[in-house]
Amino acid sequence: MEFMGAPRLMIVSDLDSTMVDHADHESKSLLRFGALWQAEYNHDSLLVFSTGRSPTLYFELRSEVPLLTPGIAIMSVGTEIMYGDTMTPDYGWVEELSQGWDRSAVVEVANEMQLKYQCDSEQRPHKVSFHVKKEESVHVIPMLTQKLEARGLNIKLIYSGGLDLDVLPKAAGKGQALAYLLRKLKSEGRSPAQTLVCGDSGNDAELFSVPGVRGVIVGNAQEELLHWHEQHVGDKSHIFCATERCAAAIIQAMEHFDIQPNLSPRDRPVPRTVHDKLAPKADAISVAHEVVEYLMLLEQWLRGDVEGTDEVFNRLKFSLAEDSNRVCAWGILENPHEHINCLRHHHGSQKGKLFHIWADRVRSVRLSDDTWLVRFDKWERSDKALTCALTTSLLQANKDFPNGVYWKFIHETWLSGYEGTVPIRKI
Amino acid sequence: MVGLLRFCLWQQAQYPLAVSSVRTSRKAVLLGGAYLPPTHPLLSNWKFRNVQWMVTTTRRRRRVRESRCGTVKEEEEEDSSSTAGVMGASPIQLLLVSDLDSTMVDHTDPYHTALLRFNNLWAAEYAHNSLLVYSTGRSPHKYEELHQQVPLLTPSIGIFSVGTEILYGSSLEPDQGWVSLLDDGWDRGVALKELQRFTNLRMQDASEQRPHKISCQVDSKDAQDIMKKLSERLQDCGLKVKIVFSHGIDLDVLPQRAGKGEALAYLLQKMRSKGQIPQNTLVCGDSGNDIELFLVEGVRGVIVGNALPELVEWYKEHGKNKDKIFQATERCASGILQSLQHFSLGPHLSPRDRMGLNGIDSPILPSESRNGRPAMHGCAQREVVEFNTLFEKWINAEVPNNAETFQRLTRVIARGSTMVYPWGVEQSLVDSVSSAQPKYGIMKDNKLRTWIDCIQEQKLADEIFLVTWHSWQISAGGEKKGYFATAILRTKEGMPNGVEWVRVHETARK
Numbered sequence: 001m002e003f004m005g006a007p008r009l010m011i012v013s014d015l016d017s018t019m020v021d022h023a024d025h026e027s028k029s030l031l032r033f034g035a036l037w038q039a040e041y042n043h044d045s046l047l048v049f050s051t052g053r054s055p056t057l058y059f060e061l062r063s064e065v066p067l068l069t070p071g072i073a074i075m076s077v078g079t080e081i082m083y084g085d086t087m088t089p090d091y092g093w094v095e096e097l098s099q100g101w102d103r104s105a106v107v108e109v110a111n112e113m114q115l116k117y118q119c120d121s122e123q124r125p126h127k128v129s130f131h132v133k134k135e136e137s138v139h140v141i142p143m144l145t146q147k148l149e150a151r152g153l154n155i156k157l158i159y160s161g162g163l164d165l166d167v168l169p170k171a172a173g174k175g176q177a178l179a180y181l182l183r184k185l186k187s188e189g190r191s192p193a194q195t196l197v198c199g200d201s202g203n204d205a206e207l208f209s210v211p212g213v214r215g216v217i218v219g220n221a222q223e224e225l226l227h228w229h230e231q232h233v234g235d236k237s238h239i240f241c242a243t244e245r246c247a248a249a250i251i252q253a254m255e256h257f258d259i260q261p262n263l264s265p266r267d268r269p270v271p272r273t274v275h276d277k278l279a280p281k282a283d284a285i286s287v288a289h290e291v292v293e294y295l296m297l298l299e300q301w302l303r304g305d306v307e308g309t310d311e312v313f314n315r316l317k318f319s320l321a322e323d324s325n326r327v328c329a330w331g332i333l334e335n336p337h338e339h340i341n342c343l344r345h346h347h348g349s350q351k352g353k354l355f356h357i358w359a360d361r362v363r364s365v366r367l368s369d370d371t372w373l374v375r376f377d378k379w380e381r382s383d384k385a386l387t388c389a390l391t392t393s394l395l396q397a398n399k400d401f402p403n404g405v406y407w408k409f410i411h412e413t414w415l416s417g418y419e420g421t422v423p424i425r426k427i
Numbered sequence: 428m429v430g431l432l433r434f435c436l437w438q439q440a441q442y443p444l445a446v447s448s449v450r451t452s453r454k455a456v457l458l459g460g461a462y463l464p465p466t467h468p469l470l471s472n473w474k475f476r477n478v479q480w481m482v483t484t485t486r487r488r489r490r491v492r493e494s495r496c497g498t499v500k501e502e503e504e505e506d507s508s509s510t511a512g513v514m515g516a517s518p519i520q521l522l523l524v525s526d527l528d529s530t531m532v533d534h535t536d537p538y539h540t541a542l543l544r545f546n547n548l549w550a551a552e553y554a555h556n557s558l559l560v561y562s563t564g565r566s567p568h569k570y571e572e573l574h575q576q577v578p579l580l581t582p583s584i585g586i587f588s589v590g591t592e593i594l595y596g597s598s599l600e601p602d603q604g605w606v607s608l609l610d611d612g613w614d615r616g617v618a619l620k621e622l623q624r625f626t627n628l629r630m631q632d633a634s635e636q637r638p639h640k641i642s643c644q645v646d647s648k649d650a651q652d653i654m655k656k657l658s659e660r661l662q663d664c665g666l667k668v669k670i671v672f673s674h675g676i677d678l679d680v681l682p683q684r685a686g687k688g689e690a691l692a693y694l695l696q697k698m699r700s701k702g703q704i705p706q707n708t709l710v711c712g713d714s715g716n717d718i719e720l721f722l723v724e725g726v727r728g729v730i731v732g733n734a735l736p737e738l739v740e741w742y743k744e745h746g747k748n749k750d751k752i753f754q755a756t757e758r759c760a761s762g763i764l765q766s767l768q769h770f771s772l773g774p775h776l777s778p779r780d781r782m783g784l785n786g787i788d789s790p791i792l793p794s795e796s797r798n799g800r801p802a803m804h805g806c807a808q809r810e811v812v813e814f815n816t817l818f819e820k821w822i823n824a825e826v827p828n829n830a831e832t833f834q835r836l837t838r839v840i841a842r843g844s845t846m847v848y849p850w851g852v853e854q855s856l857v858d859s860v861s862s863a864q865p866k867y868g869i870m871k872d873n874k875l876r877t878w879i880d881c882i883q884e885q886k887l888a889d890e891i892f893l894v895t896w897h898s899w900q901i902s903a904g905g906e907k908k909g910y911f912a913t914a915i916l917r918t919k920e921g922m923p924n925g926v927e928w929v930r931v932h933e934t935a936r937k
Contacts, residue, residue, distance in 0.1 A: 001845065085853070325895075327911045331937035365929075368888025373915060373930060375845070375853075390847045392913060392932040394893070409893065411913045413934040416851030 001363040001375060002084055003071070006185075007046035009259060010192035012074075012178055012207060013250065014199045015051040015058075018218055020065050021246035027065045029248035031358055034068050036251065036264035038362045038376075039292040043284045046192060048181070050074040050174045052164065052203055055082075056121035063386060066379060069361050077158060077166045077203055078177035079126035085361070093180060097126045100154025101169040109147045110167075115140070118164070128167045137165070160202030160224065174199075175206025182210070194259065198250050201225050208232075208239055215239045216253035218246055265289065270297045270306070271402035272315045282397035282404040287364045287372045290395060290403040294319060295378060299357040304348025316340055320407045321396070329389040329412040329420060336410065355382045370397035372405065377415065388418035519698075521557040521772055522705035524586075524691055524720060525763065527565060529713045530731055532577050533759035538876065539578050541760035546580050546878040548764065548777030550896070551812035554882045555805050557773075558705065560694075562586040562687045564673065564716055567594065568634040578878050578901060589671060589679050589716055590690035591639035605693060609639045612667030613682040621660045622680065625653055631677070641680040650678065673715035674735065688719025695723070707772050711763050714738055727751050729766035733758040778809075778816040782826055787817065787835055807892035807916040808884040810924035814839065815898070819877045824868030833864050841917065841927045849910050849935040856928060873903045890918040892926065898933065909936040 013019045021029060037047060047070045051058060054076050061067060073082045079097060081090040106128045110117075118129040132140050141157055144167070148155050154170040178197070185191055197207040197215045201222040208215040208229075217225060219242045229239065240256045242249030254262035270293045297316060300306040320336040327333050360377040367373050372395045379388045389412040395405040414420060525531045533541055549559065561582045563570060570587060573579065585594045591609060593602040619641055622628055627649050631642040645653055654670045657680070661668045667683040691710070698704055710720035710728045715737040721728040730742055732755045742754060753769045755762030768775040781788040817835055820826045837860055844856040882896040898910040910933045919927040 001843065327913070327934050329934060331911065331935050333911060367891045367915065367917070367929075371887050371891060375847075375930075390851065390853055390932075392847060392930060394887070409913075411847075411911070411932045411934065413847050413849055413932065414851050419851070 001365055003042070003044055003046070003363075004190075005044065006190045007044065007192040008194075009041060009045040010048060010195045011045075011250070012048040012050050012195065012197045012213075014174075014201070014204050014207075015049055015053065015061060015067075017200045017220060017222075017246060018198050018204070019049065019247055019250070020061065020067065021220075023245075026354065026356075029244075029246050029251075031066055031356060032264040032266045033247040033250055034066060034358055034360070035266045035292050035296065036262070037068055038359050039265050039289045040261050040285065042362050043288060043364065046071045048072045048074060048178075050078065050178065050197075050204075050207065052077045052160065052166065054122050054124055054127075055080065055087075066356060066358055066381060069377075072181065074174065074177045074181070076122075076124045076127045077168055077172065078174040078206075079124060079168055079172045081177060081181065090184075092184075093177070094126070096180070097169045097172050099169070099171065101126060102151075102153055103128065105151050105153055106148060106155070106167050109144065109151065113140070113144060113147070115144075115165075126169055126172055130165045130167075131163055132159070132165045134162045141165070158203045160204075161222065162224070164203075166203070173206050174203055175210055178207060178210050178213075182212075196250075196253060196257070196259065198253070199225060200246075202228070213238070214253075214257055216249055216256075217241045218249035219243045220245045220249075265292050265296060270300070270315070272311055274400055274402055282370065282372065282395075284364050284366070286403040287374055287395055287405055288362050290319070290401075290405050290407075291359050291362050291374060291376050291393075293403065294407075295357045295359050298343075299355065301343065301347055302350040302357075303353075303355055304351040308347035313340075313344055315402075316343070318406075319401055324408050324410070326410040327412060328410075329414045336407070350382070353383060356380070367394075371408075372396070378412065379418075380420075385421060386418060387420040388415040389413065389420075390415050519556065519558055519703060519705040520707070521553060522560065522695075522708040523553075523557065523711070523763075524560040524562050524708065524726075525711035526687075526713060526717050526720075527561055527563040527570070527573060527579075529733060529735075529759060530711050530717070531561070531760055531763070532573065532579070533733075536759075538874070541758065541764075542578055543876055543878055544777050544779050545760040545763060546578060546880075547779040547812060547816060548767075548774065549580060550879040550882045551778055551809045552774040552805075555808060555884060558583040560584045560586060560691075562590065562691065562710075562717075562720065564589045564677070564679070566635050566637055566640075567592065567599065575907070578876065578899065580878070580880050581897075584694065586687060586690045586694075588635075588637040588640045589681060589685065590687040590719075591637060591681055591685045593690055593694065602693075604697075605690065606639075608693070609682040609685050611682070611684065612665075613639060614664075614666055615639070615641065617664050618661060618666060618668060618680055621664060622657065624660075625657065628653065628678065639682050639685055643678045643680075644676050645672075645678045647672075647675045654678070671716050673737070675737075679716070686719045687716060688721075688723050691720060691723050691726070695725070707770070709763075709766065709770065709772060711766070712738065713759075715741075721752055727766075727770050727772075728753070729762055729769075730754045731759055731762035732756050733762075778813040779820075782813075782817055782820055784825065784827060786827055787832060805884060806924040807894050807914075807926050808882055810839065810916060810922075810926050810928075811882065811894050811896065811914060812879055813924065814928075815877060815879060818863070819875060821863065822866055822868065822870045823874045824871035828867045833867075835923065836860050836863075839919075839922050839924075839927050841919070841929050844927075844929050844931075846931040847933065849933045856931060875903075876901050887915075891929075892916045897936075910934060911936060 016022065019030060021027065047068060049070045053061065058073065058075050071084065073087065081093045082088060083090065103125065110128065110130065115130045115132065118131055122129045137159055141159060145157055156168055156170045156173060158166045158168065158173065195213040197213050198218065199207050200218045200220060202224040205225060205228045215238060217229060217239060240253045242252045244252050251262055251264065297306065301312065301316065306312050317337060317340045320340065322337065324336050325333065326336045357380050360379060362374065362376040364372050364374040374393050374395055376391050377388050378391050392411045393407060394409040396408045397404060398406045528534065531542060533539065559580060559582045565573065566588050570585065587594060593605045594600065595602065615638065622641060622643065628643040628645050631644060635642040650672050654672060658670055669681050669683050669686060671679045671681065708726040710726050711731065712720055713731050713734040717738060718741050728751060730738055730752065742752065753766045755765045757765050764775055767773060814836065817826065821833065826832050840856050840860055842857065845853055846856045846859060847853045877898065877900040880897040880899060882894065885893045887893050894914045894916060896912050898912045899907065901907045913932045914928060915930040916926040917929050918925055
């Protein structure tokens with residue numbers, strides 16, 4: 001069910017301090033972007049993460065913040081490309097990188113210079129990574145470059161964050177990886193209609209140079225990237241310097257470049273009744289909206305971010321068909337209405353606490369004129385736990401509901417490694 | 428399906444032992460949960476918490492409705508809206524009422540081969556239009572014990588404690604009408620006092636002492652004498668009781684109107700009053716306390732091949748009405764299967780029987796189905812059972828190891844279909860099934876046994892079916908695991924059952 005066509009929009013974004021704001025422990029803007037993506041774009045667009053992190057650190061990040069699942073992950077500063085849910089590596093890219101690359105030679109030279117290595121997980125087949133202080137970088141970088149080239153190696157050095165130095169094959173790098181990806185997509189007839197790249201630091205500079213893309217430099221960008229932007233010669237109209245931080249900047253850029261739609265479901269109240277929306281019809285988008293909005297409303301109810309009235313509660317309750325069934329991840333078969341009735345008394349129970357519910361990998365298949373099969377991951381995060389339930393659901397067209405559909409069936413299983421331990425709400 | 432793939436892919440899975448109960452959202456229950464098809468007449472008029480899988484069509488239940496203004500109304504309601512579903516208004520094809528110990532369950536066979544054949548046939552061909560009823564001397568507690576040890580299906584109705592308890596649904600609601608009937612002429616305290624005068628009567632366990640049953644043990648040489656004397660004593664006390672001796676040792680004192688036969692007659696009467704008589708009723712037994720079942724009017728009966736002398740003797744003396752009673756040659760559930768064929772009550776060949784080392788016989792084509800189902804009706808359900816059966820046999824090396832046989836599994840998986848496994852992984856279904864091919868016979872020395880319970884098929888749209896079931900497996904080590912399973916299938920021409928698999932999702936039971 002993963003989208004395999006030509007994307008309407010491709011977003012290529014750095015992670016640390018671009019998609020992910022480490023200064024915000026609630027990850028508000030990331031959740032806003034996530035809701036927008038799942039509701040409006042996941043079904044026909046492509047999300048690509050391009051990060052300096054190695055796979056190990058990438059997976060670590062995923063368990064720390066509410067990060068979406070990308071269609072493609074470019075890791076280790078553009079030296080590793082992995083596709084889809086199964087994270088299948090791109091071996092063609094590996095081959096391209098191997099030309100003129102000799103890892104052991106790099107290590108030898110680095111040892112001679114007594115450079116400080118980053119941790120083991122960051123040392124990858126086509127990446128050797130060090131920590132170099134800003135003051136020292138001025139002479140270390142040219143010297144290292146010279147020594148490696150003297151050995152006949154085809155390398156490039158990338159310095160970012162005022163600390164991280166990566167030695168990569170010349171053909172590597174975020175920009176090259178993106179260019180490779182675009183070539184590949186083109187050859188498969190999957191060229192994106194538009195591409196937006198997003199970055200904050202030195203190793204993102206190349207992204208903006210890839211022909212045909214638009215770019216956003218986030219409001220909290222590092223000096224080195226701003227400096228690059230200043231120094232850059234030529235037409236810069238395709239680059240937007242945002243004022244907002246991180247993922248909020250990406251949404252800002254979408255507004256700036258008039259990439260529609262760009263209003264996140266989290267930025268407006270959840271429609272309560274069918275009158276709140278014009279002519280609802282059941283299609284892939286409205287089905288995705290229903291999933292995203294329903295989970296949002298659940299979160300808002302429990303956090304007390306929405307009033308505890310009958311109107312809101314009924315929206316939660318009656319969107320579930322009376323004869324619907326749910327196999328909850330605890331291994332219990334239940335009537336969803338009973339579960340919702342219990343929830344009534346938990347309005348605001350999570351007020352003031354870290355608590356979020358969000359949907360990821362929302363994918364739908366139209367089974368018939370009025371029935372949709374939707375699979376999604378239902379994530380829930382609190383101070384105590386991060387849990388995820390793989391969910392299969394059936395939604396059926398119904399004109400009485402804001403998104404034109406209601407829930408007929410839900411079946412959940414805990415995602416391996418993210419099992420719930422204690423029911424947050426009593427069943 | 429899950430357990431089989433699990434063994435193929437992860438042979439060291441660690442799962443907690445599954446409990447064999449279905450938990451409602453209100454309270455934990457003792458038994459495996461009962462399943463009544465929604466049109467069943469017995470579902471009306473009393474509080475019944477139905478937690479069957481999917482509401483298919485007409486459903487009668489108590490509903491709490493909240494109006495938009497927030498006032499709460501309770502309504503007793505019959506929902507007669509017709510939705511595309513399995514049962515519709517179709518009658519009950521077969522009411523099968525069976526004793527458990529040594530009838531449905533063969534205690535001499537640790538692998539329960541015959542019972543698994545029966546389960547397999549029931550799930551594939553009868554679950555959607557027939558009722559399974561257990562009528563046992565066991566108390567609910569002892570039944571639950573048995574259910575933990577043995578691959579028993581969930582019955583629609585349980586008649587326990589030698590016909591003194593009729594229990595419905597997963598919340599085990601007692602039939603109040605039956606309780607009232609039994610209270611008449613019964614005083615447990617008085618009966619117990621009289622019993623205790625007889626020194627050669629020994630009391631059975633506490634779990635066997637039930638509101639309308641007092642259970643003792645007596646040596647068979649004393650039995651006749653004690654029964655006569657006790658009967659007289661209790662009559663003198665003004666009680667109306669019956670005394671049943673069975674298995675050469677058990678003595679039960681019950682209200683006169685109790686008994687397996689009486690309970691069945693009561694149920695049939697109730698169905699009659701709703702205009703829902705089953706087309707056929709088959710009773711199955713092996714011992715003294717089953718005699719009454721055979722005496723109920725209008726039923727057919729099978730005496731299993733291993734029946735006790737007390738029943739065989741009775742048959743020789745009284746049951747010569749050979750049209751109605753069949754003495755099977757085979758043991759236990761095999762005898763029941765024999766009788767299905769003997770009386771032409773419906774299909775008698777399960778997928779298990781049709782798939783073996785001689786190959787896979789083609790299934791009964793939908794159009795040839797005897798039960799008059801419309802062409803595509805029940806096919807998705809049968810596909811689920813057949814698929815799972817073949818998979819089990821593949822890893823047990825009980826079918827030929829060739830591409831043709833394995834293809835039966837791969838050809839029915841739609842492209843792009845996916846599966847969520849209970850250990851929290853989602854994968855392409857094509858890949859998963861294909862990866863099982865080299866695993867032929869990995870369980871041949873340590874056979875894995877699986878069965879499907881509470882299977883239900885719902886038509887979501889012209890070409891789309893939702894099938895839900897409880898999947899169980901037991902390894903030779905005796906470890907039992909259960910899963911809630913859901914599958915979406917779509918019609919496809921040329922497939923063995925006319926459908927292909929689109930999505931499967933399984934969750935381990937709590």
